[in-house]
Amino acid sequence: MRTATHSASSEEVRLREKRQPAGRSLWVAGWRRLKKNKLAMVGLGIVVIIALLAIFAPWVAPYDPVEQLIWTEGKAAQLAPPSAKHWLGTDLYGRDILSRIIWGARISMTIAVSATVVSLAIGVTLGSLAGYYGGKIDEIISWLINVTYAFPFLLFVLSIVAFLPASLTLVFVAIGFVSWPSIARVIRGQVMAIKETEFVEAARALGVNDFKIIFRHILPNVIAPVIVQTTLGMGTVIMIEASLTFLGFGTQPPTPSWGYEINLGREYLLAGKWWWSVFPGGAISLTVLGFNLFGDGLRDALDPRLNK
Amino acid sequence: MGRYILRRLLAAIPVFLGVVVVVFILTTIVPGDPARIMAGQAGKPEDIAKIRKDMGLDDPIPVQMINFVKSAVTLDLGRSYRNNMQVTEAIASRLGATAKLAGLGMLISIVIGMTVGIISAVKQYSLLDYGSMFLALLGISAPSFWVGLLLLYVFAVVLRWIPGTGTGNGEFVYLILPAVTLGVRPAALIARLTRSSMLEVVRQDYIRTARAKGLSWVPVTLKHALKNAMIPVITIVGIETASLLSGVVLIESVFQWPGIGRLFVEALTYRDFPIIRGQVLTLAGLFIFANLLVDISYVLFDPRIRYS
Numbered sequence: 001m002r003t004a005t006h007s008a009s010s011e012e013v014r015l016r017e018k019r020q021p022a023g024r025s026l027w028v029a030g031w032r033r034l035k036k037n038k039l040a041m042v043g044l045g046i047v048v049i050i051a052l053l054a055i056f057a058p059w060v061a062p063y064d065p066v067e068q069l070i071w072t073e074g075k076a077a078q079l080a081p082p083s084a085k086h087w088l089g090t091d092l093y094g095r096d097i098l099s100r101i102i103w104g105a106r107i108s109m110t111i112a113v114s115a116t117v118v119s120l121a122i123g124v125t126l127g128s129l130a131g132y133y134g135g136k137i138d139e140i141i142s143w144l145i146n147v148t149y150a151f152p153f154l155l156f157v158l159s160i161v162a163f164l165p166a167s168l169t170l171v172f173v174a175i176g177f178v179s180w181p182s183i184a185r186v187i188r189g190q191v192m193a194i195k196e197t198e199f200v201e202a203a204r205a206l207g208v209n210d211f212k213i214i215f216r217h218i219l220p221n222v223i224a225p226v227i228v229q230t231t232l233g234m235g236t237v238i239m240i241e242a243s244l245t246f247l248g249f250g251t252q253p254p255t256p257s258w259g260y261e262i263n264l265g266r267e268y269l270l271a272g273k274w275w276w277s278v279f280p281g282g283a284i285s286l287t288v289l290g291f292n293l294f295g296d297g298l299r300d301a302l303d304p305r306l307n308k
Numbered sequence: 309m310g311r312y313i314l315r316r317l318l319a320a321i322p323v324f325l326g327v328v329v330v331v332f333i334l335t336t337i338v339p340g341d342p343a344r345i346m347a348g349q350a351g352k353p354e355d356i357a358k359i360r361k362d363m364g365l366d367d368p369i370p371v372q373m374i375n376f377v378k379s380a381v382t383l384d385l386g387r388s389y390r391n392n393m394q395v396t397e398a399i400a401s402r403l404g405a406t407a408k409l410a411g412l413g414m415l416i417s418i419v420i421g422m423t424v425g426i427i428s429a430v431k432q433y434s435l436l437d438y439g440s441m442f443l444a445l446l447g448i449s450a451p452s453f454w455v456g457l458l459l460l461y462v463f464a465v466v467l468r469w470i471p472g473t474g475t476g477n478g479e480f481v482y483l484i485l486p487a488v489t490l491g492v493r494p495a496a497l498i499a500r501l502t503r504s505s506m507l508e509v510v511r512q513d514y515i516r517t518a519r520a521k522g523l524s525w526v527p528v529t530l531k532h533a534l535k536n537a538m539i540p541v542i543t544i545v546g547i548e549t550a551s552l553l554s555g556v557v558l559i560e561s562v563f564q565w566p567g568i569g570r571l572f573v574e575a576l577t578y579r580d581f582p583i584i585r586g587q588v589l590t591l592a593g594l595f596i597f598a599n600l601l602v603d604i605s606y607v608l609f610d611p612r613i614r615y616s
Contacts, residue, residue, distance in 0.1 A: 147326030150592045154554035155572065159334050159588060162576040239451055243558055246453050247573055262454055266562070269461050270472070281454030289449035 026224065026302070033301040040297020046290030054105040062087075063096035065103040065256045079273050089275035091261070092268065097275060100256040101283045107257045108287065111172045111241045112234045118176025120230065123183025128214050130184070131191025141188075145181040153178055153236075154243055161244055166252045171244065175237055186229050190222035224302040231298055235291035242284050258284050309607070316603055320596050327592045328380045332373050335581045376585075385586040390578050395586035399568060405475070406560070406567030410552050412483060413490030418545065421495040425502025430529060432507065440499065447496030452555050456489035456562040473564040486563040490555055494548040501544050505537040512536075539606060546602030553591045 034040055053060055063069065069077040069090065077094035080086055088097040130141035148156075160174040194200060195218060203213050242259030244250035251257040258280040265276025343359040344351060360366050363386070364375055379385055385395035424444070428437045447455075463470045463485060476482045509515065510533055518528045560569035568587060575583035 143322060143326060146323045147330060150323055150327050150596050151330075151588065152554040152591050152595060153551070154557060155588055155591060158557070158572075158576060159331075159584060163335070163579065235449065242451050243453065246451070246558065247561060249576070259451070262451075262457065266457055269457055270465055272465065274461060277454070277457055281451060281457070284454065285446065285450040288451075289445065292445060292449055 030224070030298075030301045034297055037297040037300060039293050040301070043290045043293025043295070043297060046286060047294055050105050050287050050290065051109055053102050054109040057103050057106050061096075061099035061102040063099040065095065065100045066254045067095065069094040069096065079268060079276070081273075082275055088279045091265065091276050097261070097279055100261060101258070101280055103256040104258045104261065104280065104283065105287075107168070107251055107255060108238050108241060108284075111168065111175065112237045114172035115175035115179065115237045115241075116230055116234055118173055119180040119183055119233070120226070122176065123180035124187055124219070124226070126180070127184035127187025128191050128219060131188040132195055132210065132214055132218070134192070138188075141184070145184055148178065148181045151178070154240060157240055157244065158247070158249060161249045166250065168251060171241060171250045175240055179233060179237065182233065183226060183229055186225050187219075187222055190225060191218055194218050194221050228295060228299045228302060231291055232295035235288040235295070238284065238287055238291070312607070313600075313604060316600055320600060324593060324596055325377065327596075328377050328589065329373065331585050331588050331592075332376045335585050336369065336372070380589055385589070386582040388575075388583050389580045390575075390583075395582045398571065398583060399586055399590055402566060402568045402571045405565060406556050406569060408483060409486055409490060409560070409565060409567060410549075410556060412487035413552060413555075414494065414545070414549070416487060416491035417493075417495035417498055417548070420491070421498025422502050422541065424495075424499040426506060426529065426534065428499065428503040429506035429510065430525070437503075441503070444496040444499045447492045448500075450492075451558075452489055452493055453558040453562050455492050456486065456559055459485050459489055460562070473562070475566060486559050486565050489562070490552060490559050493555070494545070494552065497544050497548060498541060501540050502537060505540045506533055509533045509537045542602055542605050546598050549595070549598040553594065 063086075077086075077090050079092055080090045080094075082089045086096050086098065088101065090096055091100070126141050126144070130138040156178045157174050160177070161171060164170050191214070195213075200213060200217055203217050208217070241250060241257070242262070245257040245259035246263045248260075248263065251260065253260060261280035262277045265273070265278075265280075269277040343356045343363065343365055364372060367375070383396055387394055388398055424440045428440050431437050460472065464472045470481055470485055474482065506529075510529075515528060515533055518532050519525075556565075556567055556569035557572055558569070559565070560567045561573055564570075568590070571583065572587050574580070575587065
């Protein structure tokens with residue numbers, strides 16, 4: 001480690017400190033750049049709000065999402081348009097749409113996070129093995145990546161989900177199983193580049209085992225692009241989950257799910273009762289927009305090459 | 309060039325074989341006896357046994373797999389459980405409708421996406437630029453099936469400019485809304501990419517030289533810059549062809565369009581395994597082929613890329 005030598009004048013030390021302020025690591029610098037990016041902060045804001053709504057759904061939602069309100073204000077509660085009492089209206093069964101959207105956020109966010117964990121687990125493991133060892137291992141894993149890539153994403157997930165007993169776990173595991181290649185690809189490339197650097201060579205010369213080299217020395221250095229990929233991937237997962245439930249697969253009723261609500265409301269939309277389908281679709285778009293804005297901002301903030 | 313194409317074709321074979329094996333595994337290790345489904349509710353045990361024998365379901369799994377690979381390679385994918393139609397025939401009969409939809413959708417997205425991208429790049433930081441890029445971001449974030457429903461509501465229900473769903477008697481007007489819906493997402497992606505790619509190219513020295521020679525913006529933009537900005541755009545067109553294939557599943561369901569997307573959803577509902585297998589194989593094959601075309605077109609657009 002470099003320290004100020006005794007011979008250095010105090011002026012020199014002061015200048016050096018000015019050039020490298022304390023704690024200005026990749027993350028601190030990245031966060032500073034991110035904070036300046038207004039769109040990214042809007043995205044982060046959207047994601048945080050939706051996440052909070054999902055966590056605190058039981059306290060935030062004005063009504064029980066599955067309760068069928070028969071009468072309110074002396075009028076039928078079924079398919080009531082947006083009003084002061086039901087901000088986003090009610091559905092055919094007299095359920096409050098706002099409450100169903102808030103509870104639906106739980107399903108979407110749970111699946112987004114869990115599917116991402118599954119795809120990270122597979123992607124990071126296979127990607128680092130391929131990148132670190134190369135040779136036959138790399139060939140096999142690269143072949144697996146190409147095969148998985150060759151499937152149209154939604155069709156693959158549909159084929160898995162449609163045949164097995166419906167459950168939340170199945171949905172996120174299936175999505176995770178299909179979405180790992182993009183992470184594996186990023187990790188593979190990065191690991192390949194970093195394993196040739198001197199500090200990895202030094203670790204190897206010291207007799208550190210491969211497992212430790214990969215997880216302690218290499219992976220912490222490739223985490224930035226993975227975070228970007230993961231954030232952008234969350235939006236995709238939410239979209240896939242909504243598509244599944246829109247087609248009638250995946251999460252089953254009466255569990256509130258955004259895609260399912262759009263599906264239920266579509267007939268009534270064409271009969272002029274637009275609110276049942278329009279608002280849940282808006283919720284999906286807003287959430288995905290949040291992840292996209294934030295992910296784009298993260299990429300700009302964490303990729304030093306773009307920061308000239 | 310011929311050797312390059314041949315080598316790429318050969319490289320696609322192991323990937324396709326991998327897809328075949330994965331499809332087999334997916335549709336084999338699922339609960340539910342296909343023979344029972346084929347025999348129907350009133351099927352007698354002896355009928356079921358006969359169907360099992362005819363379809364080779366009693367063979368050991370490895371034998372079934374080899375038979376399946378053979379049948380996939382020879383395009384003899386068996387018969388539908390539901391109506392006993394040849395799988396290849398069932399898919400071929402629906403492929404035309406989807407090809408029309410996907411073709412027009414892609415055309416719309418390329419024309420709109422590239423136009424918007426070029427204008428945005430030329431008028432960087434203008435209101436037009438910000439406005440169109442925000443719209444593009446929305447186009448990426450909104451679920452396609454929801455956009456389709458909104459378009460249907462506005463143009464078929466409120467304005468009554470366009471008839472509703474279905475194909476009518478094959479009139480072109482029925483094709484417009486589903487094709488536009490299908491094109492929204494790729495158009496948004498193409499617009500974003502064309503813009504960033506153009507911005508990168510416009511700063512190059514040779515563009516400055518062309519301008520210094522006295523050429524006006526229009527030929528410089530269209531002849532010099534666009535050609536070099538095309539490479540990332542070609543990539544996205546290739547990748548989006550795959551997600552277009554996923555997209556038809558949703559959009560055909562919204563617009564009651566009788567293409568392979570709806571065939572797929574019907575097959576899933578009835579657990580019609582041969583059709584599902586056939587479709588996933590067809591689509592994965594098309595996707596591998598699309599990627600191959602992308603690779604070949606690189607060479608046409610960029611002489612720096614060698615056939616290696």
